[in-house]
Amino acid sequence: MDPTTLDAVDAHTDEHRRKAKKATGVAAFGTFIEYYDFSVYGYVAATLSVVFFPSDNPTVGLLNTLLVFGSAFLVRPLGALYFGRLGDRVGRRTSLIASIGLMSAAAALTGLLPGYAQIGIAAPILLVLFRMLQGFSTGGEIGGAASYIREWAEPAKRPFYISFIPGVAQIGKGAAAGMAALAASMLPAEQMESWGWRIPFLLAVPLGILCLYLRxxxxxSPEFTASKKEPATSTDSPLKRLWADHRRPLLKVVAISTVQNVGTYIGTVFIAVYLSTSLDFSKAQASTIVLFAVLSASVLIPCVGYFGSRVGGKKLLLMAYVAYIIVTVPSFLLMGLGSFPVAIAGLLLGMIPYALCQVGTYSSMTEFFPVQVRHSGVAFGHSIGAVIGGGAGPYVSTWLIDATGNVLIPAFILVGFGVFGIAIVAGTVRSSGSDRHLYR
Structure with missing residues (x-):
């Protein structure tokens, strides 16, 4: 059965709409937990640098902590391959259940881990191991959730439905920032370094159990179920089929995902460290500023998703990249003035290109691949972009700020990738006049 025909016939019944809404909610809730668990590390990085990497030079300890943060990105492609194969061969639902279980377990183990003062060098080694397990899990979550929602949603509403993935991801980040801010504001520094940092990680246990029950x-998805009834046309692994038959779309996903991840991990995770170490805000103030910004993004992103259903993914991406060029430096200048409310306003300004880029990227990735390799294509392409853009971004920003003394380095990086994004979209992506999605 042709998937397009399946969409046209089945997606407009009341029962399908009800199931589509439930599926979207459950998939999005899992993404919330994934991003809560994954982002907590970044928001307490300044504390973790003291607990696991004690050093006379605070910058050295912070760089070591950010290297551990970046290690999660190195294994994301492996997780994407594993969960992508599982999702394309066995089912999206099975992959999503497995990924959330692993993520929650890794976060809980991190929260129980003794520090360097208790077990010496074993502490940072185990921290790296648990962080890499989180990265392995995250490698499969986005591809699975995006494919699952795309295959349930009515074609005309796909950008809106899929926008709930990055939307609730912001709520997950906001919850992580909120817990970090609450702990930092209520506990003295000594207690925060002793046990307070563990609380946000250990919340992964009840959240993970609830999500497993819901998933x-x-x-x-009906499209995946229908595809499994058709005779198999190839025995190759999904990765082999991707490289043999869908190489160009895969490279496009890697490119737009790289830009998206630079914006994500500099603009919403690294920014908490940047505010406290480069701009001299307290840790509690830094977490609160980020909390306001990401929660505002969680509201803005679905609005952009609704708008994206009308104008198409290509226009959203171009608008995002132009906005990065125009507003990023003013955004960082406002944060650098040293005023707490002005810093909130500055980061809120930076959420405009961020929201446009999130929806444009997520809604377009799933349109590049057929159902048989969709999970693998989205997961692997996005994870490679995350390694390049997300894994290196925070570390390079910290290193360049320390080397040059210029606190606008992160802004310049975002502007540069905005220019890069325009070149990518203008040269490799076109809009379909019939349904306004992105295609090869």
Whole structure:
């Protein structure tokens, strides 16, 4: 059965709409937990640098902590391959259940880990191991959730439905920032370094159990189920099929994902460290500033998703990249004035290109691949972009700020990638006049 025909016939029944809404909610809730668990590390990085990497030079300790943060990105492609194969061969639902279980377990183990003062060098080694397990899990979550929602949603509403993935991801980041801010504001520095940093990680246990229960209660996507009834046309692994038959779309996903991840991890995770170490805000103030920004993005992103259903992914991406060029430096200049409310306003300004880029990227990635390799294509392409853009971005920003003394380095990086993004979209992506999605 042709997937397009399946969409046209089945997606407009009341029962399908009800199931699509439930599937979207359950997939999005899992993404919330994934990004809460994954982002907590970044928001307490300044504390973790003291607990796991004690050093006379605070910058050295912070760089070591950010290297551990970046290590999670190195294994994301491996997780994407594993969960992508699982999702394309067995089912999206099975992959999503497995990924959330692993992520929650890794976060809980991190929260129970003794520090350097207790077990010496074993502490940072185990921290790296647990962080890499988180990265392995995250490698499969986005591809699975995006594919799953795309295959349930009505074609005309796909950008809006898929926008809930980055939307609730912001709520997850906001929850992580909120917990970090609450702990930092209520506990003295000594208690925060002793045990307070553990609380945000240990919340992964009840959240993970709830999400597992919900994901066990939903069906697999109808498009995937229908595809499994068709005769198999190839015995190759999804990765082999991707490289043989869908190389160009895969490279496009890597490119737009790289820009998206630079904006994500500099603009919403590294920014908490930047505010406290480069701009001299307290840790509690830094976490609160980020909390306001990401929660505002969680509201803005679905609005952009609704708008994206009308104008198309290419225009959204171009608007995002132009906005990065125009507003990023003013955004960082406002944060650098040293005023707490002005810093909030500055980061809120930076959420405009961020929201446009999130929706444009997520809604377009799933349109590049057929159902048989969609999970693998989105997961692997996005994870490679995350390694390049997200893994290196915070570390390079910290190193360049320390080397040059210029606190606008992160802004210049975002502007540069905005220019790069325009070149990518203008040269490799076109809009479909019939349904306004992105295609090869």
């Amino acid at each position: 066990l209660s939903v069906e697999d």
